[in-house]
Amino acid sequence: MEKNDxxxxxxxxxxxxxxxxxxxAISMAVSISLICIHRVxxxxxxxxxxxxxxxxxxxxxxxxxIYWIITQFVRYRAVSRYTFKDRLSRRYEDDLPRVDIFVxxxxxxxxxxxMVADTVLSxxxxxxxxxxxxxxxxxxxxxxxxxxxxxEASKFSRVWLPFCKSFNVELRAPKAxxxxxxxxxxxxxxxxxxxxxxxxxxxxxEAQITDIMKLGxxxxxxxxxxxxxxEWELGVSRSNHHTIxxxxxxxxxxxxxxxxxxxxxxxxxxxxxxxxxxxxxFKAGSMNALIRVSSxxxxxxxxxxxDCDHNxxxxxxxxxxxxxxxxxxxxxxxxxxxxxxxxxxxTRNDLYGSSLRVPNEVELLALDAHGGPLYIGSCCFxxxxxxxxxxxKKGSLINWKQVNEIQEPERENLLEEIAxxxxxxxxxxxxxxKEMGLKYGCPVEDVVxxxxxxxxxxxxxxxxxxxxxxxxxxxxxxxxxxxxxxRWSEGNFQIFLSKYCPLIYGHGKIPIxxxxxxxxxxxxxxxxxxxxxxxxxxxFCLLKGINLFxxxxxxxxxxxxxxxxxxxxxxxGEFLRCGGTLKGWYNDQRMWLYNRVTSYLFxxxxxxxxxxxxxxxxxxITGKNVDGDVIKRFEQEIMEFGEASSMFTILATIALFNLxxxxxxxxxxxxxxxxxxxxxxxxxxxxxxxVIIINLPLFEALFLRxxxxxxxxxxxxxxxxxxxxxxxxxx
Ligand SMILES: O=c1ccn([C@@H]2O[C@H](COP(=O)(O)OP(=O)(O)O[C@H]3O[C@H](CO)[C@@H](O)[C@H](O)[C@H]3O)[C@@H](O)[C@H]2O)c(=O)[nH]1
Ligand SMILES: [Mn+2]
Numbered sequence: 001m002e003k004n005d006x007x008x009x010x011x012x013x014x015x016x017x018x019x020x021x022x023x024x025a026i027s028m029a030v031s032i033s034l035i036c037i038h039r040v041x042x043x044x045x046x047x048x049x050x051x052x053x054x055x056x057x058x059x060x061x062x063x064x065x066i067y068w069i070i071t072q073f074v075r076y077r078a079v080s081r082y083t084f085k086d087r088l089s090r091r092y093e094d095d096l097p098r099v100d101i102f103v104x105x106x107x108x109x110x111x112x113x114x115m116v117a118d119t120v121l122s123x124x125x126x127x128x129x130x131x132x133x134x135x136x137x138x139x140x141x142x143x144x145x146x147x148x149x150x151x152e153a154s155k156f157s158r159v160w161l162p163f164c165k166s167f168n169v170e171l172r173a174p175k176a177x178x179x180x181x182x183x184x185x186x187x188x189x190x191x192x193x194x195x196x197x198x199x200x201x202x203x204x205x206e207a208q209i210t211d212i213m214k215l216g217x218x219x220x221x222x223x224x225x226x227x228x229x230x231e232w233e234l235g236v237s238r239s240n241h242h243t244i245x246x247x248x249x250x251x252x253x254x255x256x257x258x259x260x261x262x263x264x265x266x267x268x269x270x271x272x273x274x275x276x277x278x279x280x281x282f283k284a285g286s287m288n289a290l291i292r293v294s295s296x297x298x299x300x301x302x303x304x305x306x307d308c309d310h311n312x313x314x315x316x317x318x319x320x321x322x323x324x325x326x327x328x329x330x331x332x333x334x335x336x337x338x339x340x341x342x343x344x345x346x347t348r349n350d351l352y353g354s355s356l357r358v359p360n361e362v363e364l365l366a367l368d369a370h371g372g373p374l375y376i377g378s379c380c381f382x383x384x385x386x387x388x389x390x391x392x393k394k395g396s397l398i399n400w401k402q403v404n405e406i407q408e409p410e411r412e413n414l415l416e417e418i419a420x421x422x423x424x425x426x427x428x429x430x431x432x433x434k435e436m437g438l439k440y441g442c443p444v445e446d447v448v449x450x451x452x453x454x455x456x457x458x459x460x461x462x463x464x465x466x467x468x469x470x471x472x473x474x475x476x477x478x479x480x481x482x483x484x485x486x487r488w489s490e491g492n493f494q495i496f497l498s499k500y501c502p503l504i505y506g507h508g509k510i511p512i513x514x515x516x517x518x519x520x521x522x523x524x525x526x527x528x529x530x531x532x533x534x535x536x537x538x539x540f541c542l543l544k545g546i547n548l549f550x551x552x553x554x555x556x557x558x559x560x561x562x563x564x565x566x567x568x569x570x571x572x573g574e575f576l577r578c579g580g581t582l583k584g585w586y587n588d589q590r591m592w593l594y595n596r597v598t599s600y601l602f603x604x605x606x607x608x609x610x611x612x613x614x615x616x617x618x619x620x621i622t623g624k625n626v627d628g629d630v631i632k633r634f635e636q637e638i639m640e641f642g643e644a645s646s647m648f649t650i651l652a653t654i655a656l657f658n659l660x661x662x663x664x665x666x667x668x669x670x671x672x673x674x675x676x677x678x679x680x681x682x683x684x685x686x687x688x689x690x691v692i693i694i695n696l697p698l699f700e701a702l703f704l705r706x707x708x709x710x711x712x713x714x715x716x717x718x719x720x721x722x723x724x725x726x727x728x729x730x731x
Contacts, residue, residue: 008330009088009323015078015365024570025072027562032065034559038550050546053537057548060530067527068567073516078365081463083323085316092326095400098132099318100300100384102290104283105308106140112625113149114175114209115309115473120150122173122312123304124157124265125164128319131251133265134298137308138286142241142271144218144232145209151226152205154248154267158258163198164315167191173311174202176344176471228269243273245293245419266298272422280424282619283377284438284445291388291437292421301403303387307378309624310341310472317469321381324461332397335386335458336450339379339465340364343474349583351637352481353591354474361578363520364462370514373462374521375450379470383458387449389436392457439500443619444491448500451518455509473624476631477640481591482599482647483620485524489595489603493525497607525604531596535654535691536726538684539661543730549683560683587637590694597654598647633709639697640709652702652711652719653726655695660727662688 039058044050101123105116116137124135139146156174164172171177178199184192212218223229228246236244249256249267256264272289274280281288287305294300302325304318314320321337324330340360350357367373375382386392420426427433433440438449454460463469475481495518499505502518538548550556575585609615626634633640641648665685669678678685701711 006328007087007091008084009091009327010081010083010330012079012081014369015080018076021076024566025076028068028566031559031562031566032068034556035061035563036065038556038559042550042556049544053541053546053548056533056537060533063527063530067523070516070520070523073370073513074363074366074520076366077369077513078362079369080365081324081368081461083320083463083465085319085323088319088323088326092322092400095404096129096132096322097302097400097403098134098298098300099128099302099304100294100298101133101135101304101306102287102294103135103137103306103308104140104286105137105146106283106286107621108141108143108145108213110621110623110625111141111308113143113146113213114206115624116146117149117153117156117205117209118173118175119306119308119311120153120267121157121160122176123306124153124267125161125172125315126312126318127165127315130161130265131263132300133318134251134268134294134300135265136268136270136290136294138290139269139271140274140280140282140286142236142238142244142274144229144236145212145216147226147228147232147244147246147269148212148218148222149209150248150267150269151228152208156201156205157249157264157267159198159201161264162258162260162262163194167194170315170467171313172315173313173471175206176311176313178202239274240276241271241274243419243422244269244271245415245422246270247297247415268293268297270422273424275424278424279440281433281440282445282617284433284440284442284449287445288427288432288437289422291384292426292432293418295384296418296421299384301384301398303382303384305378305380305382306470307472309622310378310470312469313342313344313471314465314467314469318381320463320465320469324463325381325383326400333392333457333459334461335383335392335453336375336460337381338364338373338375338450338460338462339381339469340462341376341379342468342471344471345473345476345634347635347637349581349587349637351587351634351639352475352478353588354481355580357578357580358574360464362574363517364464367514367517368460368462370511370517372450372454372458372460372510372514374518375446375453375460377444377446378472380446386453386456386458387437389431390456394457441617442491442494442498443487443617444495447492447521448495448498451495451500451502451506454514455506457509475622476626476634477642478594479640479643479645479647480622482594484622485595485599486602486606487620488521489525489600490606491603492522493604493607494610496522496526497611525600525607527596528601528604531593532601534687535593535597536657539658539688539691540726540730542665542681542684542688543661543727547680547684549681552679552682557683586694590697593691593694594651598650601650602647629708633707638705638707638709639701641698641701641711641715642709644712644714648711648715649718649722651695651698652715653722655691655698656702656719656723657726658688658691658695659699660723661730662692664727664731 039061044054103119105111120135120137124133126133137150160174163169169177171180184195186192218229231244246269248269249264251263251266258264270290270293272286302322324334324337341356343355346355364373438445439452442448450460475484495501502515502522506515541548549560572585575588606615610617630640702716
């Protein structure tokens with residue numbers, strides 16, 4: 001093709017709001033420098049506690065400053081991407097590549113099979129030639145109920161796909177569609193008739209799967225429906241079973257068509273072999289098994305990786321992603337296109353801060369501008385070559401026509417033969433999990449894999465279209481949110497301490513801005529100590545009459561006040577600009593604190609314990625099928641405690657200690673005790689007040705609420721004792 005024939009398939013726009021940002025960043029930098037000067041020249045002369053607490057607070061602030069600088073690297077630039085799907089169709093409609101879609105599930109109790117079926121149906125229904133789509137489900141739970149749900153989904157797809165395509169239904173996850181469209185949506189009698197029929201079939205499928213779940217197994221009379229179910233008769237347990245590989249829809253056959261006679265996407269079920277003594281490496285292990293198995297079945301050069309709790313929300317996503325990979329000039333070095341992770345169960349004020357608003361709308365855009373947003377494990381399209389570990393060679397261009405012609409795998413491969421790729425001994429003495437495929441040994445296998453892909457010369461792209469590509473399920477309780485963040489902070493901190501530390505591993509391979517941007521996540525866990533210090537020691541010093549901040553009447557208060565105001569105003573502005581509410585921001589600040597003093601602390605400690613050999617890697621799956629009162633409270637934005645957890649003890653102790661102190665200080669102010677000099681301890685009092693305001697819902701759960709989600713008595717007792725002890729120590 002001639003150079004001047006080139007028509008871009010996507011465009012990139014840099015952000016506009018840099019002026020405001022520059023003012024903020026420069027003024028913050030000046031104030032921070034003044035704070036540092038204040039800390040040095042007012043270093044206390046007296047020995048003992050005063051000096052030590054001063055050293056402590058200076059260290060904590062130094063950490064915050066370093067971390068603040070790092071977070072500026074995911075702020076000062078931004079790029080947004082826009083695709084031209086019509087150009088893609090015009091140029092490549094006949095040469096569109098095969099696309100393999102991997103969906104991972106791991107536990108039928110925590111991840112309801114109906115949800116898995118829904119996700120699978122949503123991606124089968126993409127607006128894409130079905131003969132080029134293959135959907136693979138990896139079931140780490142090895143459950144016949146999941147298999148049965150998939151079998152039901154394969155039957156339902158025969159009506160669902162033509163229905164979506166003929167009536168341009170955009171929401172192609174049936175559950176999401178029927179909850180959004182509860183009544184017959186149109187006067188058109190053909191549509192109304194079909195809508196009713198499809199809904200009836202969906203309800204039947206739903207009822208069937210729900211019944212099986214209630215029963216806890218597939219009943220005998222249903223076993224005969226699919227030969228694949230016989231596999232479970234051979235004695236299968238979750239952690240000890242042979243490989244089960246079943247093709248539910250084989251597009252190579254002629255019979256596999258929908259009710260209109262059109263071909264269907266291929267649908268494959270895989271439960272890789274698990275044996276005691278063989279590490280299965282969690283999700284990374286199942287992705288690698290899928291990569292190998294799919295390479296001999298469909299071998300699509302593009303792979304979409306989805307968690308079972310993220311369904312497609314936009315029928316055009318495959319085409320959009322291809323606009324990046326297939327762009328003649330800018331596309332050849334793109335290894336993956338990461339879509340924003342969005343969630344459809346977020347309440348208005350997002351109580352647990354799970355919407356990833358700021359990362360999606362700000363941080364990932366900056367990472368993109370630096371050449372490579374993170375791979376965050378789901379909603380990500382990959383180039384197969386890059387994912388399996390190939391390096392990018394400059395000037396290597398892909399001929400999409402050839403890819404389709406040449407790499408069609410052998411048709412006569414027997415399933416048994418392919419299944420060996422998923423055997424647990426297959427990876428012994430191989431480079432899978434190290435140089436090939438997703439990396440093992442890290443709770444955020446995705447982040448470390450993405451980093452390593454970029455260090456092999458590839459680039460990545462972040463995409464956040466107006467109509468979101470995917471919708472996921474965010475945790476609905478405080479504890480599951482904190483556990484999720486523990487896993488994330490642990491994995492990220494582990495990367496920092498390992499040979500994959502972006503500063504070392506990425507040195508000379510990726511831009512320095514990108515290395516530092518990665519640190520923003522890698523160092524999440526490290527925030528715990530400084531934050532813990534800040535919410536306890538200044539309060540403690542209030543009781544002791546030690547002043548850690550300048551007096552209200554001194555000019556030195558100005559930089560402190562400015563930093564506080566500017567930081568929070570900016571963060572609020574950023575939050576609102578990304579579509580959040582004021583109360584949502586308040587909730588976000590609470591989660592900021594809670595994550596830092598519990599999840600990050602646990603993540604930080606666990607990483608260190610693992611280095612010392614005291615702990616083993618684990619992957620705590622987030623529960624997705626919570627219902628009853630818990631879900632009601634979630635919808636009403638009432639914070640869920642309920643379970644006795646040491647994390648809650650930490651939170652309640654901090655809150656109660658601050659409360660006790662504030663009562664005691666208020667008392668001394670009222671009786672005008674000379675030791676409490678308001679002028680000197682104003683900032684400490686403000687800090688103490690902020691901690692209390694942030695914790696209002698927690699106090700409610702401790703003292704006022706009576707529902708099942710209130711603070712468990714054991715936690716209340718423990719934290720009261722601890723808080724009183726701390727208070728007495730200071731008093
Ligand atoms: O042994 C396992 C454990 C988990 N999973 C799957 O991994 C996915 C993510 O698990 P989930 O419990 O939903 O964790 P989240 O915290 O919601 O996941 C986020 O964080 C993970 C890394 O910690 C990423 O892998 C995910 O893509 C990202 O959405 C799910 O589809 C699971 O079925 C497996 O396949 N095998
Ligand atoms: Mn999830």
